[in-house]
Each structure stands twice: as structure tokens, then as C-alpha cells.
Amino acid sequence: MSNNPSINSFLATIDEVLKFLDSYKEDLFYLDINPDTPPQGARHFKITTFPAEIAWRVIEELHPLPTKPRLTPLAKEKIDSVIQIPPLECGMNIHPKNGQGWPKIPVEFSRFKWVRFPYLSSPVHFPSVEASFGFYDAVIEAYNRLGVKIILVLGHEMYGEAAGWNWGAMDSGNWKAFTSQFVPVAEKVIKRYSNKIGAFEIWNEGDVGPNNPSAVAFPPADYAVLLEKATLLVRTHSPKSKVLIGGLVNSPHISAEYIKVVRNKLGGRLPVDAIGVHPYGQGSPTDKTVFSRFGSIDNYLNIISRAAPGVPLWLTEAGALGTDDPNYWDDVALYMKNLYNHLKKITDKAPVIIWYAWSDAMDMAQKTNGLVKVDGTPKPFVYETYFNVAST
Numbered sequence: 001m002s003n004n005p006s007i008n009s010f011l012a013t014i015d016e017v018l019k020f021l022d023s024y025k026e027d028l029f030y031l032d033i034n035p036d037t038p039p040q041g042a043r044h045f046k047i048t049t050f051p052a053e054i055a056w057r058v059i060e061e062l063h064p065l066p067t068k069p070r071l072t073p074l075a076k077e078k079i080d081s082v083i084q085i086p087p088l089e090c091g092m093n094i095h096p097k098n099g100q101g102w103p104k105i106p107v108e109f110s111r112f113k114w115v116r117f118p119y120l121s122s123p124v125h126f127p128s129v130e131a132s133f134g135f136y137d138a139v140i141e142a143y144n145r146l147g148v149k150i151i152l153v154l155g156h157e158m159y160g161e162a163a164g165w166n167w168g169a170m171d172s173g174n175w176k177a178f179t180s181q182f183v184p185v186a187e188k189v190i191k192r193y194s195n196k197i198g199a200f201e202i203w204n205e206g207d208v209g210p211n212n213p214s215a216v217a218f219p220p221a222d223y224a225v226l227l228e229k230a231t232l233l234v235r236t237h238s239p240k241s242k243v244l245i246g247g248l249v250n251s252p253h254i255s256a257e258y259i260k261v262v263r264n265k266l267g268g269r270l271p272v273d274a275i276g277v278h279p280y281g282q283g284s285p286t287d288k289t290v291f292s293r294f295g296s297i298d299n300y301l302n303i304i305s306r307a308a309p310g311v312p313l314w315l316t317e318a319g320a321l322g323t324d325d326p327n328y329w330d331d332v333a334l335y336m337k338n339l340y341n342h343l344k345k346i347t348d349k350a351p352v353i354i355w356y357a358w359s360d361a362m363d364m365a366q367k368t369n370g371l372v373k374v375d376g377t378p379k380p381f382v383y384e385t386y387f388n389v390a391s392t
Contacts, residue, residue, distance in 0.1 A: 011059065012072040014049075052078040086351060088344045089113040090390035091151070092371075093317060093357040096139045097125065100359045105142060111387065114198065115143055116151035116316055116354045119189055122161035129159075129188050140196050149198030151316060151354065152189075154230065155246065156203075156216045159185040168211050175222035183229050190233050195240040201276050201316060202230045203246030207258040214366070215249070220261035227262065231271045247276035247316045252300045256307035263308065270308055274352075276316035277304060283335055284342035290328070291320040291335040297342065301349055312351055315343075319356035320369040326380075332369045333385035340389040355386065 012020070050058045055078075059069065071079070091114025094101030101115060109115065121132035143150055156167075159182045165174070190200065203226070206218030218226075231243045245262070248255035255277065263270050282300045283292025294300075301313055318339070320332040336355075343350055357363060360370040360379075371383045378384070 009069040011055065011069045011075045013074045013078060016072050016074050052082045055079045085345065086347050088340065088347050088390075089352045090340070091115055091148075091352070091354040093117070093354055093362070095357075095362050097135075098361070100357070100362050102139050102142075105146065106358075108387070109148060110146055111390075112148050114149050114151055114352065114354055116153065116201070118153040118155060118204070119158045121158050121185065121189070122156070122163060124162040125157065129185050133192060136193075140193055144196050150196070151199045151201055151244070152193070152197045153201045153204050153246070154186050154189065158182075158189065160216070167216050172219070172222055175219065176225070179222070179226045179229065182226060183233070186230050187233050187237070190230075191237045194238040197238060197241050199242040199244055199273070199314075200230070200234050200238070201244040201246050202227050205249040205278065206246055207248045207250045207255050209250075218246075220258045221265045224262040224265035228266055228271060242273035243271070244314060244316065245270070245272050245275045247278045248304070249278040249280070249317075251294075252279075252303035256304050259304065259307040270311055272311065274312045274314045275304070275308055277301075277313050278317040278356075279315060280317070280319065280321045284338040286342075287335055287338040289331040289335045289338075290322070291331065297339065298346075301346070305349060313349060314352040314354075315350060316352070316354050317356040318353050322367055324360055324367045324369060329369070329379055329381045333381035336382070337385055337389050355390075 048058070055075075091112045092101070092109070093116050096102035096117055097120055101109065101117070119132070119136065120126065121129040126132040126135070140150060160178065163181075165178060170178070190197075203216075203218055203223060205212075205215035206223050207220070208215045208217050210217050227245065234241055234243050245259070248258060250258070259270070259275065277300075279297055279300050281292065281294030282297040283289065285296045285298055304313060305311075320328075320335050340353065343353055355371070356368050357370050359372050359374065359376065360368075361374045362368070362370060364374075369382060370379065371386050372378055
């Protein structure tokens with residue numbers, strides 16, 4: 001057993017278990033696959049056997065809390081020999097309507113695994129969803145030909161903006177009515193593009209506070225209803241596409257509570273393939289730049305993961321937020337390098353990261369550092385660092 005009193009379980013090979021038991025060969029043991037209270041005076045063991053290939057999945061199921069079982073040397077060797085960490089999938093946030101990533105696609109984009117952008121069909125962008133097809137058909141087809149997968153965000157810019165809704169005065173009745181009108185529009189978009197979309201992200205930053213200028217807050221219990229309906233549409237009309245909970249952006253504890261409410265509203269399940277998160281201000285555990293001012297990405301991911309065990313977290317927005325001062329561009333590059341190299345070690349938890357953004361022009365107000373400046377020229381330090389550390 002472990003010498004750590006807080007860990008009362010361990011993972012070992014059968015040979016190691018037999019060797020351990022042999023040292024107690026004069027004693028009696030009580031073994032039961034589903035043990036009740038053992039006889040008085042008996043040592044209590046519960047043994048679960050499984051192949052090394054599924055070891056980490058079984059451990060997650062048996063040990064949902066932060067404390068994990070101790071791995072004996074041979075057990076660790078066997079697990080390491082069969083488990084290969086998949087590469088980190090990297091991509092870029094673009095905005096085709098304002099010219100970032102469309103109509104001319106920079107040659108560098110062929111090195112991206114993903115691009116992410118919102119679907120725009122609300123009245124401020126197009127007179128109808130059908131009118132938006134004339135624009136998006138060419139965009140989506142071009143990225144498919146390039147071999148770059150698309151994360152398409154279905155949010156208030158697809159339906160809701162300038163459609164008469166007062167976002168600051170919505171109650172559950174309003175959200176129910178909104179959902180009934182949002183879903184048919186979503187169905188048209190999903191049916192139109194189907195498996196040409198790698199992942200549909202349902203809403204964006206719904207866990208923000210009320211009256212946030214950059215996102216529309218969507219109460220989790222009301223959001224759960226829309227999420228379930230939209231997910232069913234994707235499963236029906238685009239079965240090869242993944243479904244993501246829209247990028248959560250609040251503190252990890254608030255985002256985790258948001259997920260719990262959604263899950264509870266849906267009877268204890270999350271009918272999605274991943275959860276999008278936007279961990280601005282979180283960096284690698286060793287990062288000392290100003291862009292890690294809110295702490296370690298490990299702590300952030302662990303808190304949210306406990307609210308949704310086994311569901312991958314996709315960093316659908318990650319970036320260096322708060323300054324476009326050229327004096328900090330070397331720190332932006334260092335933050336990026338440290339973060340990406342760390343995430344490459346934990347792709348079982350966070351397999352995808354989408355940098356925000358390609359150009360500084362995409363978010364002048366928030367001063368989120370792009371790879372290129374407003375005029376489209378590569379940003380020193382930042383541009384070359386990205387293409388050195390981002391997997392393809």
C-alpha cells in the first residue's frame with residue numbers, strides 16, 4: 001500500500017500484487033469484487049482488473065476526486081508503453097465578415113488544424129438566414145478544400161441580435177420563446193453545411209455577468225434546453241460533427257457551477273463531445289508573464305473537469321489579453337510558448353487550442369494580441385513563435 005495516508009489505493013500489475021500478497025502468506029484476506037463490510041478482523045481489499053490500454057479511463061471513473069491511486073513501478077511502465085499522447089490540435093480564431101481570414105486566405109492557414117468563426121445571419125448582418133448562405137457557402141467550401149476543419153459558433157449573431165430581444169431583461173419565459181425561434185434557424189444552418197463543419201459550438205460565453213458588452217449572458221438552466229435541442233439537430237443532420245458547449249469565460253469556479261446546473265437540468269448528463277473554454281489570464285504552471293496573472297492553467301482545467309468528468313475541454317479562445325504595447329510582444333511570445341508546450345503534455349484533458357486571434361483588428365477594444373498587426377504584417381516575436389510551437 002502507499003505510504004501516503006491520504007491515498008488508500010494503488011494500481012499494480014498482477015505480479016506485483018502476488019509478490020505483495022506472498023509477504024502475508026500466513027494471514028487471511030477478505031476479497032470481494034463488490035465488498036460489503038468485511039468480517040471482523042479481516043483485511044479489506046477490493047480488486048478491479050483491466051488492461052493497460054484503458055487504465056486512465058478506469059482510474060477517472062473509480063477516482064473522480066483529485067487524489068489518484070499510487071502507481072507501482074511496473075504498472076507505470078505498462079501504462080506508459082501503451083498510451084501515446086495525441087498531438088495538440090491548434091487553430092486560429094478569424095472573422096470572415098470583417099476580412100480576417102477571408103476572402104483571401106493567407107497561405108499560412110494551411111498549417112492550421114482548425115479555424116473558428118461565428119455564423120452571422122441576424123438582421124444586423126443579413127436580411128435572412130437564406131441570404132447569409134450566399135456569403136458562407138464560399139467561405140466554408142474554401143476551408144474544406146484547404147483541409148482545415150471549422151468550429152462554427154451558433155450564437156446570438158446567428159439569431160437574436162437586432163431581433164427585438166432585450167438581453168438585459170430576459171426571464172425564463174423570454175428564453176423559452178427565444179429558443180423556439182433560435183432552433184429553426186440553427187436547423188437551417190446545420191442542414192446546409194452538415195459534415196462540412198468539424199464542430200458546432202452552441203452559444204459563446206453564456207456564463208458572463210449580465211449586461212456584459214462583449215457577450216450575451218444565458219442562464220444555465222435556460223441554456224440547457226437550447227443546448228439539448230441544438231445537439232439533437234447536429235446528431236440528426238451532421239452526425240460526423242462534434243458538439244461543444246459554448247466557450248465559458250468566467251472564473252473556473254463560476255464556469256464549473258454553470259456546467260453543473262446545465263448537467264442537472266438535463267438529468268445528470270451532458271450530451272456533448274467537449275466543452276469550450278476561454279481561459280484568458282491562465283498560463284503554464286511555470287509562466288511568470290503578466291498574461292498568467294490569474295494563475296495556472298492546470299488549476300483552471302482541474303476545477304472545470306471535476307464538474308464534467310471525462311468530457312474534454314477545448315480552449316476555443318486562448319490568448320494574451322490586455323495590451324498591444326510592442327514592449328510586451330516578447331512576453332506574449334513567451335506566454336504562448338510556455339502554454340502550448342505545457343498543453344502538449346495534457347492533451348487527454350485539453351486536446352484543442354484556438355488562438356485569439358489572427359489579427360489585432362479583430363478585437364481592438366480588448367487589446368487581444370493577434371499574430372499580425374492591424375495592417376496585416378507579422379508581429380515580431382509573436383508570429384514566428386506561434387508557427388514554431390503550434391502543432392499541425
